[in-house]
Amino acid sequence: SVLMMFTLVVLTACGTDTKDAGDKETGADGPVKAKIGVISYLTGPGAGYGEAITNGLKLANKELKEAGEVDLELKIEDSAGKQEEALSAAQKLMNSDNVDAIIGPTLSTEMFVVGPEADLNGVPIMGTSNTAEGIPQLGDYVFRNSIPETLAIPASVQKAIEKYDVKKVAILYGNDDVFTKAGYDVMKKVAEDLNLEVVTTETFQLGQSDYKAQLTKIKNLNPDLILASALYNEGAVILDQARKMGLDVPFVGGNGFNSPEVIKIAGDASNGLIVATPWFAQKDDEKVKNFVKNYTEAYGVEPDQFAAQAYDGLYLMAEAVKNAGVADRDEIRDALATLKDFKGVLGTMSFDEDGDIVMEPTVLIIEGNEYVVFE
Ligand code: 1QQ
Incomplete structure (x- = not known):
């Protein structure tokens, strides 16, 4: 459209890829574009984790594109749950694909090698499934939205x-x-x-x-x-x-x-x-109901915890990109660090000063071959 063209011209004239904080453009000028790398455990014995995670990310991205405030391009790499493969995927994403931020990797074992590397390169990285102690403490650029x-x-x-x-x-x-x-x-x-x-x-x-x-x-x-x-x-x-x-x-x-x-x-x-x-699919909450419905329609199974954490993870990243107003690694990092009370399907999320999420878990028990609330 003419408006879109005009916006592009103005944005170009403003120098959209400068790292100066003073040159932020806002959502009102059109969606903020960013490239998000994803490192996921997609093949091998734990591929069920990565499948749920990437499904959650893709569904969130589809909705985000429809909402039109951010325009995220996901670059998905398989790490097969291995440290070396996760590290080479991260290097490719950071150095060749030039991503603005990374989501993943799936395992804490992988994050312990990838996190410090991303931090060294000044690339914000958010685990959506890492639960070992010490993950956000790997560096200022390292976050997670999974509870330890x-x-x-x-x-x-x-x-x-x-x-x-x-x-x-x-x-x-x-x-x-x-x-x-x-x-x-x-x-x-x-x-x-x-x-x-x-x-x-x-x-x-x-x-x-x-x-x-x-x-x-x-x-x-x-x-x-x-x-x-x-x-x-x-x-x-x-x-x-x-x-x-x-x-x-x-x-x-x-x-x-x-x-x-x-x-x-x-x-x-x-x-x-x-x-x-932190995930409970039967919660009486509009956001949760919509997510469960849309996910089940798209993939033929109910979302599990890993899908839900990834779904919220991309929304958190999108919110940070939107708040940063520009596809800039440092700006996105700062915007992530200052996110407060973001409402997702897991509940209301904030990062603490370390980059760890603050959230209460629900205790479940498997009975009759399904997870039910343990009370
Ligand atoms: C970790 C985990 C795994 C169960 C993720 C799939 O919590 O490695 O931290």
């Missing part, structure tokens, strides 16, 4: 001990992944704080398929509750093998267990798994 294990696990354990007679717990965790180890640290501390006796602490590795040695030991020690820190692929097999050997006590799982892939893989064996999450 330090909030989630205590909430789950607290609920479990209110409901069941829990004195003895067993801990089982993956010792070769940043997130599963971080979950373990929290479990250990919570057990201490709540005076629970830890009958044994067992470990496993990514990709392991036989947990019978660990589970047999746990079973013989007769715990009231098992605390497990695992990604879904290992976590679901652990549940399956535990139930098959008659180990029927409830489990508290960390964030890795928040994927419905757990139920897909473990079936009935997933019942009795307790998790904490």
Whole structure:
């Protein structure tokens, strides 16, 4: 249109890509354009996480384009859940594609190598699924809108001990992944704080398929509750093998267990798994209802926590781009850091001074092969 042409001419004359804060254009001049890199776990044993995440991002982007205040171009790269691949994806996005900001990577393990690199390059980066302690502390440009294990696990354990007679717990965790180890640290501390006796602490590795040695030991020690820190692929097999050997006590799982892939893989064996999450699809809230409806229409499944966090993550990024008024890395970083009370499908979000999101989790339990509120 003529107006659009006029806007473009004016914007060009103003020098849209200057880094001077004084040259910000506002949304009134047309959508603010920005290029957002995405690093996601799209192939391999944890691809269910990345699929939900990229679906959430794409749906948010479609809506944002329709709303017309920002015009984001997503550049999606697969990291296969691996540190080296996540790092090379980040380098490509930052140096060749010249993205203005990055969303991802999926795993804390990946963020621990990508975050410092993005920070060094002055590229704002936001994890939507990283829950290990210390993620936003990786640098001033590093953010996340996922709640840490330090909030989630205590909430789950607290609920479990209110409901069941829990004195003895067993801990089982993956010792070769940043997130599963971080979950373990929290479990250990919570057990201490709540005076629970830890009958044994067992470990496993990514990709392991036989947990019978660990589970047999746990079973013989007769715990009231098992605390497990695992990604879904290992976590679901652990549940399956535990139930098959008659180990029927409830489990508290960390964030890795928040994927419905757990139920897909473990079936009935997933019942009795307790998790904490900021996402609840049945919430009586207009935004949540619309999101669930639109997502289900688009992808044929209900959005899970990872989809919801990614959906809100892109909205947060869009809000920062809009507030920055210009596709500039430093401006977007500052706008992210000062976002307050943004209402998303997870609730009302603000970043604290570290770049960590402040939010209350809901505790859920799997019953009848679905996540329901644990109360
Ligand atoms: C992390 C996680 C995983 C479960 C993300 C998929 O929380 O690596 O931090």
